[in-house]
Amino acid sequence: MAPGGRRSNGETPTGQQQQQQQADGRRGCACGGFPVCACAGAAAVASAASSADMDRVAVAATEGQIGAVNDESWVAVDLSDDGLSSAADPGAVALEERPVFRTEKIKGVLLHPYRVLIFVRLIAFTLFVIWRISHRNPDALWLWVTSIAGEFWFGFSWLLDQLPKLNPINRVPDLGALRQRFDRADGTSRLPGLDIFVTTADPFKEPILSTANSILSILAADYPVERNTCYLSDDSGMLLTYEAMAEAAKFATVWVPFCRKHGIEPRGPESYFELKSHPYMGRSQEDFVNDRRRVRRDYDEFKARINGLENDIRQRSDAYNAARGLKDGEPRATWMADGTQWEGTWVEPSENHRKGDHAGIVLVLLNHPSHSRQLGPPASADNPLDLSMVDVRLPMLVYVSREKRPGHNHQKKAGAMNALTRCSAVLSNSPFILNLDCDHYINNSQALRAGICFMLGRDSDTVAFVQFPQRFEGVDPTDLYANHNRIFFDGTLRALDGMQGPIYVGTGCLFRRITLYGFDPPRINVGGPCFPSLGGMFAKTKYEKPGLELTTKAAVAKGKHGFLPMPKKSYGKSDAFADTIPMASHPSPFAAAAAVVAEEATIAEAVAVCAAAYEKKTGWGSDIGCSAGPRAPWRSSSPGTTRCSGARSCTRCSAWRTSTSPRTRSRRSSSSSTPRCRRCRS
Numbered sequence: 001m002a003p004g005g006r007r008s009n010g011e012t013p014t015g016q017q018q019q020q021q022q023a024d025g026r027r028g029c030a031c032g033g034f035p036v037c038a039c040a041g042a043a044a045v046a047s048a049a050s051s052a053d054m055d056r057v058a059v060a061a062t063e064g065q066i067g068a069v070n071d072e073s074w075v076a077v078d079l080s081d082d083g084l085s086s087a088a089d090p091g092a093v094a095l096e097e098r099p100v101f102r103t104e105k106i107k108g109v110l111l112h113p114y115r116v117l118i119f120v121r122l123i124a125f126t127l128f129v130i131w132r133i134s135h136r137n138p139d140a141l142w143l144w145v146t147s148i149a150g151e152f153w154f155g156f157s158w159l160l161d162q163l164p165k166l167n168p169i170n171r172v173p174d175l176g177a178l179r180q181r182f183d184r185a186d187g188t189s190r191l192p193g194l195d196i197f198v199t200t201a202d203p204f205k206e207p208i209l210s211t212a213n214s215i216l217s218i219l220a221a222d223y224p225v226e227r228n229t230c231y232l233s234d235d236s237g238m239l240l241t242y243e244a245m246a247e248a249a250k251f252a253t254v255w256v257p258f259c260r261k262h263g264i265e266p267r268g269p270e271s272y273f274e275l276k277s278h279p280y281m282g283r284s285q286e287d288f289v290n291d292r293r294r295v296r297r298d299y300d301e302f303k304a305r306i307n308g309l310e311n312d313i314r315q316r317s318d319a320y321n322a323a324r325g326l327k328d329g330e331p332r333a334t335w336m337a338d339g340t341q342w343e344g345t346w347v348e349p350s351e352n353h354r355k356g357d358h359a360g361i362v363l364v365l366l367n368h369p370s371h372s373r374q375l376g377p378p379a380s381a382d383n384p385l386d387l388s389m390v391d392v393r394l395p396m397l398v399y400v401s402r403e404k405r406p407g408h409n410h411q412k413k414a415g416a417m418n419a420l421t422r423c424s425a426v427l428s429n430s431p432f433i434l435n436l437d438c439d440h441y442i443n444n445s446q447a448l449r450a451g452i453c454f455m456l457g458r459d460s461d462t463v464a465f466v467q468f469p470q471r472f473e474g475v476d477p478t479d480l481y482a483n484h485n486r487i488f489f490d491g492t493l494r495a496l497d498g499m500q501g502p503i504y505v506g507t508g509c510l511f512r513r514i515t516l517y518g519f520d521p522p523r524i525n526v527g528g529p530c531f532p533s534l535g536g537m538f539a540k541t542k543y544e545k546p547g548l549e550l551t552t553k554a555a556v557a558k559g560k561h562g563f564l565p566m567p568k569k570s571y572g573k574s575d576a577f578a579d580t581i582p583m584a585s586h587p588s589p590f591a592a593a594a595a596v597v598a599e600e601a602t603i604a605e606a607v608a609v610c611a612a613a614y615e616k617k618t619g620w621g622s623d624i625g626c627s628a629g630p631r632a633p634w635r636s637s638s639p640g641t642t643r644c645s646g647a648r649s650c651t652r653c654s655a656w657r658t659s660t661s662p663r664t665r666s667r668r669s670s671s672s673s674t675p676r677c678r679r680c681r682s
């Protein structure tokens with residue numbers, strides 16, 4: 001999958017390499033020779049109201065280019081965030097110094113008049129208010145006071161709205177530079193580990209096929225498989241969800257190699273097969289047509305199996321229950337295919353086995369892959385797809401259902417995120433975390449790499465999170481009622497990037513793990529704690545003074561890294577989890593490479609940190625992790641209600657910065673043909 005890998009097996013550049021070039025080039029434009037640029041609009045997480053809406057994904061996928069701000073209004077900032085002149089000839093820049101992203105701003109000729117206009121309106125407004133106050137209306141004093149109050153509020157909110165627009169910023173990832181710098185010729189990669197969280201709460205209200213597509217798009221995304229782990233949180237605790245994901249993992253063994261072989265976009269199968277046309281990206285047209293026909297058939301069979309799962313589970317459970325000779329009134333258990341009782345919610349709910357009252361479950365659907373490339377088999381009667389040139393490894397996939405008990409506040413999605421944060425720390429502990437809702441999918445296979453670009457720049461260690469914009473499907477394509485939220489995602493978020501950074505919108509966000517742990521950034525910028533990036537507007541000396549170094553050189557030399565601002569007990573009782581924190585806080589994001597062995601003991605620990613009572617008397621939900629809360633007035637433009645209290649850049653002033661990313665999302669599901677780990681605990 002990684003380009004280096006392609007080189008290593010002697011494959012001709014007409015195959016996957018060519019697709020990669022095309023994939024990069026698609027989003028590229030002629031900007032100083034950078035292979036990829038100006039694709040800020042490509043990033044997104046597609047959201048479909050139901051599986052029936054998935055055909056809209058095609059729109060989202062091609063919109064990879066739409067959000068790109070490659071028009072003439074944008075110019076490169078003199079000094080990129082990577083510290084190098086963006087005008088420099090990339091060929092002349094030393095490889096290790098080549099910036100992985102660059103920053104663009106609106107041309108002065110457009111921006112300065114706009115700023116002047118803001119100023120003129122401000123003066124006009126001030127004069128108006130002065131006139132209003134000095135012309136009291138004694139006949140209707142209450143009306144006069146009310147109108148002054150209303151106008152003040154209007155003026156204040158207008159002013160707040162203008163602030164981010166003073167300095168809109170666009171960030172452009174350079175995927176070519178990322179490949180050059182981090183992918184090795186032998187097919188391995190130095191890219192940091194990435195844990196992806198998908199949350200689902202009900203397999204009926206949130207169509208299971210949509211969740212499956214979400215998972216499939218993640219498994220098929222272009223990121224080093226051995227460094228990418230996907231976690232599905234199932235708040236319903238239902239066997240139906242688990243078995244659907246197992247089916248998806250099984251289908252992934254065909255779908256993912258197919259995507260890699262032919263450079264398929266988007267990599268959510270439902271969206272892909274609904275496309276009106278399938279542009280040819282691979283080496284042999286005939287090969288592609290045959291493969292596509294075959295995979296399409298497999299996908300239809302996969303959907304039929306998913307649709308039949310509910311019935312299968314019921315019939316199987318009836319058979320097991322009948323064989324046990326249940327007495328009247330005895331609870332009728334739900335049974336897994338291997339003949340063990342499901343520990344989560346039963347089809348016929350009973351005590352300890354109903355929604356909101358069940359044990360914690362962690363099951364590994366796809367185990368951690370090997371570290372070296374594994375080419376697939378050549379075409380045969382059993383296996384019609386020739387995969388002999390394709391890496392067939394899949395990323396690790398884990399099903400998690402946190403423990404639920406009556407009387408506990410489970411904090412909805414925020415609680416699920418916290419449980420996944422701890423669970424993933426124990427299993428893979430990747431330094432970066434991306435979260436998606438189950439009705440989202442990655443619509444561009446390069447999105448993960450694009451997001452990571454913003455975390456790996458020279459000064460990126462102060463970036464707390466990267467927020468992807470969302471694209472929506474299944475809503476009015478003419479956008480009569482502005483349901484696509486374009487102004488918010490493409491305008492406001494980008495504009496906020498010129499200040500401290502965009503807000504967290506509740507999903508589609510790439511976090512630096514330690515920010516969720518309530519860590520301070522490693523350096524405090526001279527711009528001040530509240531608006532460190534305002535330096536970008538008022539001064540070019542943003543990073544001249546490194547400020548406070550929280551990790552001393554002596555500590556690094558001794559192998560002790562990071563800084564724990566919270567007392568250890570704030571993180572909860574699990575020593576296994578606490579032990580992962582120093583590794584996650586290592587100043588180098590590459591330190592916490594995912595080398596996962598899903599042993600029984602590790603899985604048991606992962607279950608323990610998902611306990612319903614784990615967060616009691618800890619900092620989780622307040623200083624650490626996420627919390628569910630009412631719409632915060634200071635984030636009124638945010639559509640989400642999940643607050644991320646750990647990443648303090650979202651809710652209070654801190655030196656962390658944030659960034660908007662230009663691309664990607666997908667949806668799909670996978671099932672495991674190589675499921676390894678069995679029950680978490682029995």
Ligand SMILES: O=c1ccn([C@@H]2O[C@H](COP(=O)(O)OP(=O)(O)O[C@H]3O[C@H](CO)[C@@H](O)[C@H](O)[C@H]3O)[C@@H](O)[C@H]2O)c(=O)[nH]1
Binds near residue numbers: 413
């Ligand atoms: O107890 C719960 C409730 C919800 N979810 C998941 O949370 C996500 C969002 O929930 P949903 O009810 O779909 O909320 P929306 O209003 O559609 O989503 C908006 O609000 C959410 C909460 O802030 C954000 O996460 C979303 O990104 C944002 O689009 C979905 O994946 C759910 O499965 C859980 O995991 N557990």
Ligand SMILES: [Mn+2]
Binds near residue numbers: 439
């Ligand atoms: Mn939703």
